Amino acid sequence: MSPERISRARNIDADVVVIGGGLCGMAAAVAAAEKGAGVALLEKKGGPGGNSAFVVGIFGAASPAQRRLGIDTPPDGLFKMGMDYAHWKINPRILRAFIQKSGDTIGWLEARGIRFDNIPPLYPGHVIRTWHSTTARNVGPVILKALRQDAERRGVRLYFHTSAKKILTGGAGGVTGVLAEVKGQELRITARAVIIATGGYGGSPELLKKYRPSYRESMIYLGLPHLKGEGLLMATAIGAATEGLGTLVLHTHFYPGTSDVNGLAQEPATLWVNANGRRFADETLTFQPTECGNAIDRQPEKLVYALFDEGIKNRVVAEGLHKGDVGGKPGTAGTIPANLDTELRAEAARGGVRISDDWGDIAGWMGAAPEVLRATIDEYNRFCERGHDELFDKDRRYLLALRTPPYYAVRCHLCFLTTVGGIKINHRMEVLNGQDEPIPGLYAGGDTTGGWEGDTYCIRLTGTTSGFAVNSGRIAGENAAARVLNK
Ligand SMILES: Cc1cc2nc3c(=O)[nH]c(=O)nc-3n(C[C@H](O)[C@H](O)[C@H](O)COP(=O)(O)OP(=O)(O)OC[C@H]3O[C@@H](n4cnc5c(N)ncnc54)[C@H](O)[C@@H]3O)c2cc1C
Structure with missing residues (x-):
C-alpha cells in the first residue's frame, strides 16, 4: 500500500469484525454482541443478503417449532445419518456441534419475532422433517431482517458498500484486524477477532475451474454473481488450510x-x-x-x-x-x-x-x-x-x-446453488492452519468453509446449508466474543 493511501485510510476499533452480511455474518454479529463484544460488520453490498436471501427453509433438529408440530427429529439419529451419508469423510465434531445447536437456534430466531409454523417434507416419502419455513415464500429475508434489527438494537456497527480486502496479522501470527475499502477509500479496522462469512465462490468461474476440474461453463449457477470467494482467498493468504474445495x-x-x-x-x-x-x-x-x-x-x-x-x-x-x-x-x-x-x-x-x-x-x-x-x-x-x-x-x-x-x-x-468447500475450520469455527492448529483470533462459517458437508449435499437433512450458516455464525460469534472478553 502506498504511503499516500495509508494517510487517507480511516481507522476504527472493534472487538470483533465480521466480514459478510448473509445469514452467517448476521448471526455471528448478533451472537458476539449478545455476549457483550463491540462488533463491526462489513458487507460489500448495500444491505444484508447474499445467497441467504434465496433461502426457502432452514434446518433445525429438536426445535421448539418441531415440538409444537409433534415432529420427532432426535439429533443423535440425524448426526449418524449425516456422517453415514458423508462416509465419515467430514469432521464429525463440526456436524455434531451444528446439529446439536440447531434446535436452540430455531428458538433463538423465534425469540426475535419469527414463527416457524411450516416444516414440510421436501419430496414424496421424505420423513425427516427439518426444513423450517414460515408463511413467507422465502424465509431467508425474514431472518435477515430480524437479525439486522437486533444487530442495530445491540449497537453493531454495520458498514455497507464496504469490501474487506485483507486480514491483518500481528507478530505472533494472530489476527489484528481487517483492511477494507469503501467508495475507493481504505478503512482499517483494528480488532482481536475476525469472522469470515463471505459465502461461496459460485460467482467465480476461475475458482470453479481451479478447484473443480470437471466444472463446465454450460452449468448454471443459481446464486449471486458477486460471491467470488474473497474470504477464502484472504484466509489462505495468511496461512489458512482448506477442506472440501470443489464441492458444489x-x-x-x-x-x-x-x-x-x-x-x-x-x-x-x-x-x-x-x-x-x-x-x-x-x-x-x-x-x-x-x-x-x-x-x-x-x-x-x-x-x-x-x-x-x-x-x-x-x-x-x-x-x-x-x-x-x-x-x-x-x-x-x-x-x-x-x-x-x-x-x-x-x-x-x-x-x-x-x-x-x-x-x-x-x-x-x-x-x-x-x-x-x-x-x-x-x-x-x-x-x-x-x-x-x-x-x-x-x-x-x-x-x-x-x-x-x-x-x-x-x-x-x-x-x-452454491459451493460448500473452503476454509478449514474446527467445531469452534476457528480457522485452522496447515498444522491443524487455530490461527489465533480467526473464525469462519457458512459457505466459505469446508469439512461439514461431504461430496454430495445431504438433502435428507433438508436446509443444512442455511442451517449451517446461521449456526456456525452463532458459534463463531460466541467464541470470538469469549476470546476478546477473556471469558
Ligand atoms: C436459489 C437458492 C436457493 C437456496 N435455498 C436454500 C434453502 O431453501 N435452504 C438452505 O438451507 N439453503 C438454501 N440455499 C443455500 C443458502 O442460500 C446458502 O448456503 C447460505 O445462505 C449461505 O450463507 P452465507 O452467510 O454463508 O453466505 P451468503 O448468504 O452468500 O452471504 C455472504 C455475504 O458476504 C458478502 N461478501 C462477500 N465478499 C465480501 C467482502 N470481501 N467484503 C464484505 N462482504 C463480502 C456478500 O455480499 C454476501 O452478502 C439456496 C441457495 C440458492 C442460490
Whole structure:
C-alpha cells in the first residue's frame, strides 16, 4: 500500500469484525454482541443478503417449532445419518456441534419475532422433517431482517458498500484486524477477532475451474454473481488450510427460459436423455435434487434433454406438476402450468426447445445419432407398456410411453446453488492452519468453509446449508466474543 493511501485510510476499533452480511455474518454479529463484544460488520453490498436471501427453509433438529408440530427429529439419529451419508469423510465434531445447536437456534430466531409454523417434507416419502419455513415464500429475508434489527438494537456497527480486502496479522501470527475499502477509500479496522462469512465462490468461474476440474461453463449457477470467494482467498493468504474445495450443491437440471417449461422438464413422467441420446437415470431422481445432480454431472457437457409427447404434456396440464419448481415453496407441486403451450412455442422460437413429429429431426437438433435416440425411445416405450423399467426400475406410475406427436425436447443444464468447500475450520469455527492448529483470533462459517458437508449435499437433512450458516455464525460469534472478553 502506498504511503499516500495509508494517510487517507480511516481507522476504527472493534472487538470483533465480521466480514459478510448473509445469514452467517448476521448471526455471528448478533451472537458476539449478545455476549457483550463491540462488533463491526462489513458487507460489500448495500444491505444484508447474499445467497441467504434465496433461502426457502432452514434446518433445525429438536426445535421448539418441531415440538409444537409433534415432529420427532432426535439429533443423535440425524448426526449418524449425516456422517453415514458423508462416509465419515467430514469432521464429525463440526456436524455434531451444528446439529446439536440447531434446535436452540430455531428458538433463538423465534425469540426475535419469527414463527416457524411450516416444516414440510421436501419430496414424496421424505420423513425427516427439518426444513423450517414460515408463511413467507422465502424465509431467508425474514431472518435477515430480524437479525439486522437486533444487530442495530445491540449497537453493531454495520458498514455497507464496504469490501474487506485483507486480514491483518500481528507478530505472533494472530489476527489484528481487517483492511477494507469503501467508495475507493481504505478503512482499517483494528480488532482481536475476525469472522469470515463471505459465502461461496459460485460467482467465480476461475475458482470453479481451479478447484473443480470437471466444472463446465454450460452449468448454471443459481446464486449471486458477486460471491467470488474473497474470504477464502484472504484466509489462505495468511496461512489458512482448506477442506472440501470443489464441492458444489448440485441441484438437478434447469431450463434457463420460462418457468412452466422448466417445471415440466423436471417432471418424473418425462424421459431424460443425454446429448448422445442415451437414457442415464430413473427420472424420479428429480425428487432428490442433489443426487440427481450427480447423475447429470456424469453426462457429456452436463446437458439433459427432457423428452415428452403431446399426451404427457396434456396430462401434466390436467393434473398439475408432481414436483414443482427448483427451490420452490413447498406446495408448488400441484401447480397447473397454465401457460405451457404458449411458453413451449416461444422457447422453440428461441432455440431451447424442439417440437416435431419426427424423432429423427429432434435427434438432429440435439446433435445425437438418430438411431441411438430412436433405440432409446423404443426401449423406454417397451418398458412403459410392460409396466417395468428393466434398466432403472422407475416407479411404474410415471412410466408413460411417448407415442402421440408432436414430440418435445427441452435442453436443460446442470445447475448448482452454491459451493460448500473452503476454509478449514474446527467445531469452534476457528480457522485452522496447515498444522491443524487455530490461527489465533480467526473464525469462519457458512459457505466459505469446508469439512461439514461431504461430496454430495445431504438433502435428507433438508436446509443444512442455511442451517449451517446461521449456526456456525452463532458459534463463531460466541467464541470470538469469549476470546476478546477473556471469558
Ligand atoms: C436459489 C437458492 C436457493 C437456496 N435455498 C436454500 C434453502 O431453501 N435452504 C438452505 O438451507 N439453503 C438454501 N440455499 C443455500 C443458502 O442460500 C446458502 O448456503 C447460505 O445462505 C449461505 O450463507 P452465507 O452467510 O454463508 O453466505 P451468503 O448468504 O452468500 O452471504 C455472504 C455475504 O458476504 C458478502 N461478501 C462477500 N465478499 C465480501 C467482502 N470481501 N467484503 C464484505 N462482504 C463480502 C456478500 O455480499 C454476501 O452478502 C439456496 C441457495 C440458492 C442460490
